[in-house]
Structures are given as structure tokens and as C-alpha cells.
Amino acid sequence: MKKINKLFLLALCGLTFGCNSQLDLEPQGAPTTGNFWKTESDAVAGVNSIYELYSDDDMYGRGFFWLNNASDDIGTxxxxxxxxxxxxxxxxNESDTRSIWxxxxxxxxxxxxxxxNVPAISMTESIKNRILGEAYFNHAVMHLELAYRYGDDRAGIPIQDRSNPENIYVSRAKNVAENYAYIAEDLKKAADLLPYFSSYSAENYGRAHKTAALAYLVRTYLYAKDWANAEKYADMVISSGKHSLLTNYEDVFKTANNWSSEYIWSVTSSAKDTRVGCIFPGVCLEDKGWGLYNGWGNFYPTKELYDAFQTGDKRREVTILKTGDKFMFFxxxxxxxxxxxxVSSSNRxxxxxxxxxxxxxxxxxxxxTINPNGDKPSTSLNVPLLRYADVLLMKAEAKLMQGKNADTEINQIRTRAGLAAISGATITDLKRERRCEFGGEWTDRHFDLVRWGDAQTVYAQPLHHADGRVIYPARTFNPQVMNVWPIPPTEIQNSKGSLTQNQGW
Known part of the structure; x- marks a missing residue:
């Protein structure tokens, strides 16, 4: 079977610019035939195939970011x-998002x-455990990303029949709580089986690891509104001693810090392999890149996001370029x-x-440091999906929801941002810190607003250009319908009646 070099999520982008070595991996797709799943090499190739799809533009390149565009932070x-x-x-059925599911x-x-298949293979026990942990982890992350976007208390998303791969027509779970419980069990198994990231050598950077599983447990319980468990697993990440905030916020977004103490889980990228990597940096770059590179100019920050930062917040200039700002380019x-x-006329x-x-x-x-193929504008920078700052703020949210004091966690974030510590932090303070800490990131402002019950009120306000003019008038958001997205109609058609559409869509 033809080999490919440097599978997307496992690309070896170390602590220097570019990638110093490559993996030869055989993506097996869904190998189930009798001549496979026999050896340790088969098991490794099988788990590596999980990551192959991550380089698809409809995954972490653009797909979900188009849905994030719903928020008040982004204009397109x-x-x-x-x-x-x-x-x-x-x-x-929109072409930009219909493939996500x-x-x-x-x-x-x-x-x-x-x-x-892997449990029956005779192989090194530590490698078997790691491979199974990777599988449980990646299944859980994929499951979670769909669950809160498409499932609610009226209907969850289908839970695949793990024991029978031929049973593909599976009905939706009774409600999304069933999905969260299933996801949590997978993540607990993953955390038990996986090593810490610090035990990996460079050729295995990008594989799932123990604190990534624990951190996604925090996120799962946050969406399930199980505040006690969200706090519990955040404490496990924190007490592991494996992570800390970088001193300088700007350093989080430097290639040299792809695998820093703040790293938990990222879209591992590549500037050298023209077939793979996360294209999101190029998607956000000014349209046509001022003639020097093929920026796509799809996503821009709104004035509302810019104005959300308090005076003296160092994160604002790291996050947003405004007229007159100096920056290095080529x-x-x-x-x-x-x-x-x-900026071009397409800059919203x-x-x-x-x-x-x-x-x-x-x-x-x-x-x-950037891809020679401007139609695949990945870079050497890993795009964060979940970083240590998120664990701290998820813990703070869980504590506040239980009536506890969350000053310690919130002030760690504020101190790095150059802001004064506060006392008696409220949920309003937490919401502002999440918005300013993760502006333009995968953390998804839209579903923060949905989770808090704020979307209807926030979206009833217009959004503005830097010069103050309205670029989006007030929008109508009906939580009874719009707290979830519609399932792609093609998936419903292909399901032979096992899938039903979300109510109201």
C-alpha cells in the first residue's frame, strides 16, 4: 500500500522552525479484512490512520470555523x-459545512x-495501551465536537455500534446527556491508558496523551453542566504538574512554543508538506496577502471583540491588528x-x-514557516484546540456555578494579561476573560454564548466595523431551534430513516 509522509496531526514540527524529520505511515482507512490486524505494525498503522482525516479542510481547516462565524466576535x-x-x-446542506458530520x-x-481489533494482537503491552488510549481519546473528541453542536435534551447524536461495524444505521441517542456520559467513559479509559506527553520523544509529538484526555473530560462535563466533575478533572490536570501558563501571552502563538507547557491539544501543522496541515492561519490572513502570499481573508475580528478588552490588556494587540499598528511581514x-x-474591499x-x-x-x-502552496496555506504554527488557560477558566466557571470563589484561577489569567487582580470575581468577569483570552480561537465563542443562555440577547445587538458603521444588523436567534445546528440533509437521506432532523430546522 502506498505510503504517505508526515501524516497531518503527527507532523514533526519541533522546537525549531520547520520539521526536522518525517514519519512514514500507511493510512489504512478502515482496515477490517482478515489479512490485517495481525501484528504490532498493523496496530500502529491502524491508529495512525485515525489522524489522516484531520488535515481535511472540512475538519480543522475551515469547516467548524464557518460555524464559529455565528458569534459576535467574527465578521466574514x-x-x-x-x-x-x-x-x-x-x-x-451548505458546501462549507455539510461534510463536518x-x-x-x-x-x-x-x-x-x-x-x-487491537486487544487480540500479541504485542508490547505499553504500545498496545497507548494505541488503545489514542483510539478512545480521538473517538471522544470527535464525538464531543458533534454532540454539543447537534444534540440537545430532545435528541442526542448517534452512538456507533462499536462491536458491529456493519450496523451503520443507528438512531439518535435519547438526549445529549447520553452522549456526554458515553464520551466521559471513553476519556476516562483514554486517561488510564495513555502516557504523559513528557514521556514522548519528538517523533511521537502530536499523539494523544494523559492530560489531554483529562482536559477534554473537563470540557465534556462543562457542557453537561456537571460542575463538580468539571472542577474535579481540572484539578487533576493542574495537580499533574505537567502544564503552566507561559509568562508572555504572545509567546503562546509562536512556532517555537508549539509544544510548550501551555500545550494540551492542537492541530499539528506543517509548512513543508504541501498536502497536509491546518490552513486556518492562511484563511485569516488578509485577502491575497498584500500580493506576497495567498491569504484567503475569510475571518476578521469585529469592533465588539476589540472593545471587549479592558484598558491595559496585553492580549488585545496580540489578538487583533488595527489601523496604524506595526507588524512584521516577510x-x-x-x-x-x-x-x-x-486592507482589501473584502475585509468586512x-x-x-x-x-x-x-x-x-x-x-x-x-x-x-509557511506552505509553498498558497491553496493549502498551512504554517509551522500549531493551532490550539485546548490549552492550559482553558483548563483554568473552565475550572473557574465550574466553581462559580457551584457558588464557590474562583479568584485564584481568573487572576492567573488576568495577571499574565497585565491586568490587576480582582476580588469576588463573578460570572460576568469569567465571561469577559474567556472572550478576551480565546478571541479568534477554536474554543468557540458562539457555543459559550449558547451554553450560558446569552446568545439570544447578544445577537439582538448589531455588529460594527472599526470605523463604527454597522456591518451586521441585529439578528434573530431562537434558542428553541438555534441552540443546535441542522443535521446535513444528505446524512438523513443516507440513514434509511434512522436519523431525524433537529426540531425547527
Missing amino acids: KPRANAERIKNFQVDG GKHYQVMKRANDVIR GQERTFNVGAFT TGYQFRKYMEPYSYANPIGS
């Missing part, structure tokens, strides 16, 4: 599907193949939205996300 290049998403007028279930299917200092670096807000710009700052970055 004007295009029909983006406008439909922004105004909650979708049917689930199927791609996630493909990854879950591959994980289940590993879980079902080895020279430039001035944003001035002269040759004026007059700002740009700055977080992912470090790989573009060097002289001659093409082929070293």
Missing part, C-alpha cells in the same frame, strides 16, 4: 453561505476499528491598513486577527 468576507450561517438561515463519523469509525515592518498594506471589519501571524514575520518564509 461577504459570501452567500457565510451570510446564511451568520443569520441562522441554514439548512445543513460525515468526516467526524469517519474518524470515529477508524477509532472503533482499533478498539475492536521580514519587514509594515503598517496595517496604511499605504501598500491597506477593518481589523485582522494577529494571533497566527508569527510564521509570516520572517524574511523568505515560503517553504520554511
